[in-house]
Amino acid sequence: MSKWYISSGDKCEVVVSTRVRLARNLEEYPFPAKLNAEGKAQVNALVRDALLGGCEEDLSYIEMESLSRAQAISLAERHLISPEFASAPKGRALMLSEDESVSIMLCEEDHIRLQVMESGLALDSAYKRADNLDNAVAQKLQLAFDERIGFLTQCPTNLGTAMRASVMLHLPGLSKSGQITKIAATVSKLGLIIRGAYGEGSSPIGDLYQLSNQVTLGISEETALSNLKAIAQQLVAQELNVREQMLKSPAWEDKIFRALGTLQNARLLSCDEFMQLSSLVRLGIAQGLLKDVSLESLSELMADMQPATINARENQNLTAAERDELRAKAVREALS
Amino acid sequence: MSKWYISSGDKCEVVVSTRVRLARNLEEYPFPAKLNAEGKAQVNALVRDALLGGCEEDLSYIEMESLSRAQAISLAERHLISPEFASAPKGRALMLSEDESVSIMLCEEDHIRLQVMESGLALDSAYKRADNLDNAVAQKLQLAFDERIGFLTQCPTNLGTAMRASVMLHLPGLSKSGQITKIAATVSKLGLIIRGAYGEGSSPIGDLYQLSNQVTLGISEETALSNLKAIAQQLVAQELNVREQMLKSPAWEDKIFRALGTLQNARLLSCDEFMQLSSLVRLGIAQGLLKDVSLESLSELMADMQPATINARENQNLTAAERDELRAKAVREALS
Numbered sequence: 060m061s062k063w064y065i066s067s068g069d070k071c072e073v074v075v076s077t078r079v080r081l082a083r084n085l086e087e088y089p090f091p092a093k094l095n096a097e098g099k100a101q102v103n104a105l106v107r108d109a110l111l112g113g114c115e116e117d118l119s120y121i122e123m124e125s126l127s128r129a130q131a132i133s134l135a136e137r138h139l140i141s142p143e144f145a146s147a148p149k150g151r152a153l154m155l156s157e158d159e160s161v162s163i164m165l166c167e168e169d170h171i172r173l174q175v176m177e178s179g180l181a182l183d184s185a186y187k188r189a190d191n192l193d194n195a196v197a198q199k200l201q202l203a204f205d206e207r208i209g210f211l212t213q214c215p216t217n218l219g220t221a222m223r224a225s226v227m228l229h230l231p232g233l234s235k236s237g238q239i240t241k242i243a244a245t246v247s248k249l250g251l252i253i254r255g256a257y258g259e260g261s262s263p264i265g266d267l268y269q270l271s272n273q274v275t276l277g278i279s280e281e282t283a284l285s286n287l288k289a290i291a292q293q294l295v296a297q298e299l300n301v302r303e304q305m306l307k308s309p310a311w312e313d314k315i316f317r318a319l320g321t322l323q324n325a326r327l328l329s330c331d332e333f334m335q336l337s338s339l340v341r342l343g344i345a346q347g348l349l350k351d352v353s354l355e356s357l358s359e360l361m362a363d364m365q366p367a368t369i370n371a372r373e374n375q376n377l378t379a380a381e382r383d384e385l386r387a388k389a390v391r392e393a394l395s
Numbered sequence: 396m397s398k399w400y401i402s403s404g405d406k407c408e409v410v411v412s413t414r415v416r417l418a419r420n421l422e423e424y425p426f427p428a429k430l431n432a433e434g435k436a437q438v439n440a441l442v443r444d445a446l447l448g449g450c451e452e453d454l455s456y457i458e459m460e461s462l463s464r465a466q467a468i469s470l471a472e473r474h475l476i477s478p479e480f481a482s483a484p485k486g487r488a489l490m491l492s493e494d495e496s497v498s499i500m501l502c503e504e505d506h507i508r509l510q511v512m513e514s515g516l517a518l519d520s521a522y523k524r525a526d527n528l529d530n531a532v533a534q535k536l537q538l539a540f541d542e543r544i545g546f547l548t549q550c551p552t553n554l555g556t557a558m559r560a561s562v563m564l565h566l567p568g569l570s571k572s573g574q575i576t577k578i579a580a581t582v583s584k585l586g587l588i589i590r591g592a593y594g595e596g597s598s599p600i601g602d603l604y605q606l607s608n609q610v611t612l613g614i615s616e617e618t619a620l621s622n623l624k625a626i627a628q629q630l631v632a633q634e635l636n637v638r639e640q641m642l643k644s645p646a647w648e649d650k651i652f653r654a655l656g657t658l659q660n661a662r663l664l665s666c667d668e669f670m671q672l673s674s675l676v677r678l679g680i681a682q683g684l685l686k687d688v689s690l691e692s693l694s695e696l697m698a699d700m701q702p703a704t705i706n707a708r709e710n711q712n713l714t715a716a717e718r719d720e721l722r723a724k725a726v727r728e729a730l731s
Binding site: 310384 | 645646648649652653655656657658659660661662663716720723
């Protein structure tokens with residue numbers, strides 16, 4: 060079955076994907092940090108039974124301890140679970156839909172961390188699916204909720220809606236022109252945050268950014284989502300504007316085609332270089348310069364070419380050099 | 396008609412081309428430096444009449460003043476005339492065969508500077524053709540010759556045979572491994588000289604070197620040619636040996652394929668970058684890694700992609716940026 064990212068969504072020339080996450084806890088159990096092995100097993104089983112057959116999503120249930128380390132890290136690389144969840148599997152479980160658009164961490168920081176991912180700008184539909192899952196749980200189990208402060212969560216920064224919605228934006232124009240710093244300052248005043256989706260600090264790899272809501276208390280889900288959507292649409296417009304100016308220079312066209320040539324020919328390719336070059340290729344596709352490569356194939360590669368995902372697929376611990384060779388081969392085959 | 400370089404010769408995996416040059420002067424005229432316009436015109440006409448119809452080569456006769464500056468520099472870029480000959484056309488003429496394998500400068504430093512170029516290692520056949528041309532002139536005109544010091548030439552370093560034979564070698568292995576410096580010292584002790592064929596000084600562009608004889612006095616043509624051939628063959632063997640070691644590393648295979656990818660995709664390409672990348676591609680073809688590109692197409696590009704040759708073809712003075720764009724287009728079309 061195809062994964063969720065093998066399709067293009069709304070505003071896909073800039074918006075790679077949308078993600079809505081909800082944190083929930085069962086009223087009758089302490090937070091996972093205070094819960095023993097038996098308690099965790101009970102929570103996992105309760106949620107599993109509430110959801111399997113109780114919702115519209117086609118979910119499977121996975122004990123995290125049944126996965127290899129590489130398989131677990133690979134899930135984190137694909138943003139299906141948190142790195143912390145991958146590194147400490149004991150007592151934890153995961154519910155996952157076959158297309159990987161829904162993933163539910165059980166006994167992470169909260170009892171339930173559910174997320175829905177869709178391609179393109181799709182805040183409304185991703186939220187609707189997350190809300191349906193939430194309702195399916197709430198029909199069978201009593202959730203920890205307070206009239207005044209909303210859903211109760213382990214970390215107080217999530218109180219209220221306990222919802223984090225985000226869009227992954229490809230911003231080569233705003234990034235390479237240096238405008239992203241000013242934008243980051245502006246969006247933070249509007250209760251949002253923008254940061255690199257891959258890599259650390261100020262220069263995210265591949266010009267990919269996550270824009271997400273910061274505030275969960277004293278604001279409805281609808282307001283938070285419509286704020287996020289408005290700002291995302293504004294950033295899309297700004298980005299497209301900068302790109303149009305930028306691509307008037309033949310030097311950018313040159314960079315884009317060279318990047319494709321390198322991806323189609325390299326015999327060794329590190330993950331960082333792959334991400335940097337595929338940013339240029341993504342830009343070229345989005346702006347109509349490159350016709351024979353699709354955004355979907357790039358998104359698929361971006362998910363598949365991360366280090367642990369390659370290890371997991373090959374079912375062995377490869378050296379970085381071995382991975383670079385396999386990555387180059389897979390990228391060549393996908394883009395030629 | 397195809398040019399001489401559109402064919403592969405002996406040892407073509409290392410030897411790009413062979414060139415034999417002879418300097419000759421007519422006994423009854425002073426050297427060109429001491430000759431007025433009328434005298435030069437007489438010399439040019441005498442040699443022209445001796446050769447047109449008098450030799451086996453299909454030559455045409457061109458007054459240098461009839462060419463544009465770009466056309467003249469283009470001839471120099473393709474090593475058919477000297478840069479000095481191109482820059483001061485007055486009183487000078489050129490005889491050229493249609494495939495450009497024979498070119499004869501009239502009233503350069505000497506009355507007659509004739510050269511024969513062939514692809515690959517072809518010292519014997521190139522010399523034979525040069526010798527035939529020399530004989531054709533000598534049958535009709537009295538050449539300046541002294542029993543003791545041989546052919547008389549304006550510059551004393553050419554006295555004797557007045558022959559310069561050279562082979563253009565592609566030496567990426569010996570060059571990138573740093574062995575070329577030691578080799579240069581060794582061949583100079585053997586009466587030969589090796590230097591960059593393109594570019595200045597110690598790092599020739601594209602790893603192309605000219606190996607030629609230094610000594611013309613007290614040595615027969617046959618001995619000079621057989622010395623040069625022996626050393627060239629030895630360098631070919633050394634180069635192939637280094638390449639075999641070098642290409643065991645996947646990093647080199649990677650570089651070669653990336654170079655091809657860049658040449659097939661770039662939208663802007665300077666002459667220097669083209670030469671550097673095509674050195675890697677030439678290496679890849681010679682070593683059997685690249686199958687869909689031929690040495691001949693690279694040699695043709697190397698002749699056609701020099702700056703003044705592009706200007707001459709487009710019949711206008713282009714900026715460097717305009718040339719880079721045309722060069723990238725032509726290279727893409729030739730290699731795709």
